[in-house]
Amino acid sequence: MDRDRAALNRLPRWLVPALAALPVMGLGVFFAWPLGTLLARVVRPSSVVDALRTPGLGGVLWFTLWQAVASTVLTLVAGFAPAYLLARYRFAGRRALMALVTVPFMLPTVVVGAAFLALLPQSWHGTGRAVVLAHVFFNIAVVVRLVGALWAVLPADLTAAARTLGAARAQVLRHVVLPLLRPALWAAATVVFLFTFTAFGTVRLLGGAANPTLEVEIARRATQLGDVDGAAVLSVLQLVALATVVWWSSRWQRRAAVPFDAPVGARRARSRNERRLLLFGAGATAAVMATPLLVMVSRSFRLGGAWSLRGWRTLSTAEVRPGLSLGVDPLASLTASLRFALVAATVAVVAGGLAAFAITSAHRHGRWLDVGLMLPLGTSAVTIGLGLLITFDSAPFDWRAEWWLIPVGHALVATPFVVRALLPVLRSIPADQRAAAAVLGASPLRAWWAIDVRRLAGPLLGSAGLAAAISLGEFGATTFLTRAGRDTMPIAIARLLARTGEVPRAQGFALATVLLVATATVIVLADRRGVLDVGRA
Amino acid sequence: MSVVRRSRRRSIRRPIAVGLALALVATIAACGDDSSPSTDPAAITLVAYDSFPKADTPLNEALAEFTANTGIAVSVVSAGDTGTMVTKAALTAGNPEGDVMWGVDNTWLSAALDGTIFDGDPAQVDFGDVCLNYDIAWFAERSLAPPATLDDLLLPEYADLLVVQNPGSSSPGLAFLLATVAEYGPDGWQSYWTALRDNGVEVVDSWDIAYYERFSGAAGSDGPKPLVVSYASSPPAEVLFADPPRNDAPTGVVPATCFRQVEYAGVLRGTDHPTEAGQLLEFLQSQRFQQELPLTLFVYPIDPATPLPDAFTQFSVIADNPYTVEPAVIAANREQWQDQWTEIVLR
Numbered sequence A: 001m002d003r004d005r006a007a008l009n010r011l012p013r014w015l016v017p018a019l020a021a022l023p024v025m026g027l028g029v030f031f032a033w034p035l036g037t038l039l040a041r042v043v044r045p046s047s048v049v050d051a052l053r054t055p056g057l058g059g060v061l062w063f064t065l066w067q068a069v070a071s072t073v074l075t076l077v078a079g080f081a082p083a084y085l086l087a088r089y090r091f092a093g094r095r096a097l098m099a100l101v102t103v104p105f106m107l108p109t110v111v112v113g114a115a116f117l118a119l120l121p122q123s124w125h126g127t128g129r130a131v132v133l134a135h136v137f138f139n140i141a142v143v144v145r146l147v148g149a150l151w152a153v154l155p156a157d158l159t160a161a162a163r164t165l166g167a168a169r170a171q172v173l174r175h176v177v178l179p180l181l182r183p184a185l186w187a188a189a190t191v192v193f194l195f196t197f198t199a200f201g202t203v204r205l206l207g208g209a210a211n212p213t214l215e216v217e218i219a220r221r222a223t224q225l226g227d228v229d230g231a232a233v234l235s236v237l238q239l240v241a242l243a244t245v246v247w248w249s250s251r252w253q254r255r256a257a258v259p260f261d262a263p264v265g266a267r268r269a270r271s272r273n274e275r276r277l278l279l280f281g282a283g284a285t286a287a288v289m290a291t292p293l294l295v296m297v298s299r300s301f302r303l304g305g306a307w308s309l310r311g312w313r314t315l316s317t318a319e320v321r322p323g324l325s326l327g328v329d330p331l332a333s334l335t336a337s338l339r340f341a342l343v344a345a346t347v348a349v350v351a352g353g354l355a356a357f358a359i360t361s362a363h364r365h366g367r368w369l370d371v372g373l374m375l376p377l378g379t380s381a382v383t384i385g386l387g388l389l390i391t392f393d394s395a396p397f398d399w400r401a402e403w404w405l406i407p408v409g410h411a412l413v414a415t416p417f418v419v420r421a422l423l424p425v426l427r428s429i430p431a432d433q434r435a436a437a438a439v440l441g442a443s444p445l446r447a448w449w450a451i452d453v454r455r456l457a458g459p460l461l462g463s464a465g466l467a468a469a470i471s472l473g474e475f476g477a478t479t480f481l482t483r484a485g486r487d488t489m490p491i492a493i494a495r496l497l498a499r500t501g502e503v504p505r506a507q508g509f510a511l512a513t514v515l516l517v518a519t520a521t522v523i524v525l526a527d528r529r530g531v532l533d534v535g536r537a
Numbered sequence B: 001m002s003v004v005r006r007s008r009r010r011s012i013r014r015p016i017a018v019g020l021a022l023a024l025v026a027t028i029a030a031c032g033d034d035s036s037p038s039t040d041p042a043a044i045t046l047v048a049y050d051s052f053p054k055a056d057t058p059l060n061e062a063l064a065e066f067t068a069n070t071g072i073a074v075s076v077v078s079a080g081d082t083g084t085m086v087t088k089a090a091l092t093a094g095n096p097e098g099d100v101m102w103g104v105d106n107t108w109l110s111a112a113l114d115g116t117i118f119d120g121d122p123a124q125v126d127f128g129d130v131c132l133n134y135d136i137a138w139f140a141e142r143s144l145a146p147p148a149t150l151d152d153l154l155l156p157e158y159a160d161l162l163v164v165q166n167p168g169s170s171s172p173g174l175a176f177l178l179a180t181v182a183e184y185g186p187d188g189w190q191s192y193w194t195a196l197r198d199n200g201v202e203v204v205d206s207w208d209i210a211y212y213e214r215f216s217g218a219a220g221s222d223g224p225k226p227l228v229v230s231y232a233s234s235p236p237a238e239v240l241f242a243d244p245p246r247n248d249a250p251t252g253v254v255p256a257t258c259f260r261q262v263e264y265a266g267v268l269r270g271t272d273h274p275t276e277a278g279q280l281l282e283f284l285q286s287q288r289f290q291q292e293l294p295l296t297l298f299v300y301p302i303d304p305a306t307p308l309p310d311a312f313t314q315f316s317v318i319a320d321n322p323y324t325v326e327p328a329v330i331a332a333n334r335e336q337w338q339d340q341w342t343e344i345v346l347r
Helices: A002-008 A015-042 A045-052 A057-088 A094-106 A109-119 A128-151 A156-164 A169-197 A201-206 A214-224 A228-255 A272-299 A330-361 A363-378 A381-391 A405-427 A431-439 A444-473 A489-497 A502-529 A531-536 B002-033 B058-070 B082-091 B136-141 B171-184 B189-198 B207-214 B234-240 B274-284 B293-297 B310-315 B327-346
Strands: A319-321 B043-048 B073-078 B100-105 B123-135 B162-165 B202-204 B227-231 B251-267
Touching: A015 A228, A015 A330, A015 A363, A015 A381, A015 A405, A045 A228, A057 A094, A057 A128, A057 A169, A057 A214, A057 A272, A094 A128, A094 A272, A094 A444, A094 A502, A109 A128, A109 A201, A109 A272, A109 A489, A109 A502, A109 B207, A128 A169, A128 A201, A128 A272, A128 A405, A156 A169, A169 A228, A169 A363, A169 A405, A201 A214, A214 A228, A214 A381, A214 B082, A228 A363, A228 A381, A228 B082, A272 A502, A319 A502, A330 A363, A330 A405, A330 A444, A330 A489, A330 A502, A363 A405, A381 A405, A381 B082, A405 A444, A431 A444, A444 A502, A489 A502, B043 B082, B043 B274, B058 B073, B058 B274, B058 B293, B082 B100, B100 B274, B123 B136, B123 B171, B123 B274, B162 B171, B162 B207, B171 B189, B171 B207, B171 B227, B171 B251, B171 B327, B189 B327, B202 B207, B207 B227, B234 B251, B234 B310, B251 B274
Parallel strands: B043 B073, B043 B100, B162 B202, B162 B227
Antiparallel strands: B100 B251, B123 B227, B123 B251
């Protein structure tokens, strides 16, 4: 009987390779090949020994690991309640709150990090705990969105049944909700771990000089010492460590995935207690997330110790004052960034969407692609940048300083998020829906299209928005590419903030505010069709 | 039942989706058109660090004049900070990303001089000093004279007042370390830094954190430290970019602490346009181009005959005897000095 049903639903053999072809090729051309070329070119056996003997490497590894573990655990804990509220309740300002929680993750750390630093007490400056706290703030979006996406489709009747059978709230949470959420919890933990293990900006801003991570050390070797082979060796060390973690955790994400039917989605708060809980939870989340952003925005209005619009008045021209120009045209960088974001989102959604379908359709072997697509997140941006530089350096493939390398780089970063957003939803589609379609006469391909693809329409649009937002705020990968033409917004902001003088600085924060608004708008638009409403399909 | 009904509705929408996809592809293709590289033989590329403007400044106007006079079009590309730019140049030596490179300074020069990166010798194009900056008002309020030398920084009255950058990650941080190496010798700077650490020097990772978050002198900043490592051109920039405009600088420079960074430009080995590249290199040294440097890059023109803007002569000084260290000595010791410094100051 089981075998018959499987046969009925068997998809054509060519489907998985056909789906996987594009993402695999992209990953090969823009990640594996450049990285391989760089390693082959610079690494000698002696450089491995030298790099591993670097004085203080043990300390660097230890700091990298403990802050990543601590940050991941604390981010999961802190993100749990907001994830619940945003996934299960419908209330005024829900989308705005979701955008507020998401924006810090998307904005370049250089920008929000400085405001965050200003809020910390003196004794926290340059400490590991400041880094961990900042990581919770920046990455809480990952937990809220990934866990929330699954929580939104958990059937309420399961918990209701458990309550009816006499389970206490804590028991329901432990024995029903947590096991069902496990795939999303693992997915979120993996992403946060990847991001915090490879942290660069937060560590440089808040950790002080005494606490480098492996990523900071790699960048120092490549850009301050000219020691590319040492950087490449350390970057492989980092990649192997993270690939192991991702491989191991992807097992858990799959194993724990349970399909269920008839999601109920969010509802309004009913009792007074619920309303109070909602008000308090949403209010506290909004206050914590908004404060550093408000500090950042307020800096764009502060000049000479007074309130002023000066930083905003010249945003549309590169001239800071008549005859004085630093060559940064703030609003032109907005146009450039939006253009890059459109391309990056398209590439990321096509590649990520195809990959997500391939991963779920391929069952066991899908893990290879899943893990492979995560690897760029665990690879030092400087290594990929230098790899691209020496791989595509002769006609007709002289791609150096090509404008489209920037959105392709952004898409490398955004694609795993598209996949992460889609996988739990795809895996939660019950097989018997496909069986029902088959019984009603649909071919397996037709059933796959009608059920899997259709269910994904909303999340796909939502993840396109996420990818666009990631592209808008992307800084790390962009800086290591050689760039012609207009600066992206984060680069323009960094250039303004790196100059002496009040007006450029205020202008930098004004442009950061524009970036904040642009990113938040994209997120709100994306959430109209995205994860928030998946349950209502 | 519902599955089949919904899927039919979907299939009606499919042409719309295909149409949208095609429109998007067309948009992306259109995006590419205006950026495709020119194959004109008289078009060359200037590779520079990130703060060199690609458009919209008097520097670019000067480059446009060069194009008008010679027919050689110049496009500027950003290659990262100076260290990243030099690393990239070393990796692509012989098959460079452009034709001329701007901005290799003497802390990097040795790596660029082993004969693989440049065709011929690079030329000096500008200089800038990294010096101690102080908050004028802070010292005036306390009737305390600001420190005048590196030695002064060890005095108890200047305890806990100084913030510097990590030489492992910041260019001015490295310059300041090199100033102490030049003053106290390759075997003496370690004990100076031990004493400086004991006198409460604060270390941060980057110039902007030091200057804007920790230093008290930057206009609008409420940082706690009245002494910072910054540039000789910082006080003029404070005046030029102040709002409302001001006639005096909030910060001053201590000339006896300055380390001189000299920047070079050169023709990249392997260029397809050596003649045009040579012409551009010559133009970069001309007074027409040099006179625009102070107010755009906030560095000093290499030719002392080039007139300086008023703000530069009024609010800054050019140190008479700045510290320097030979590029080859820097290259040979950079990593070891950084590691030693980390051991002494941070551990």
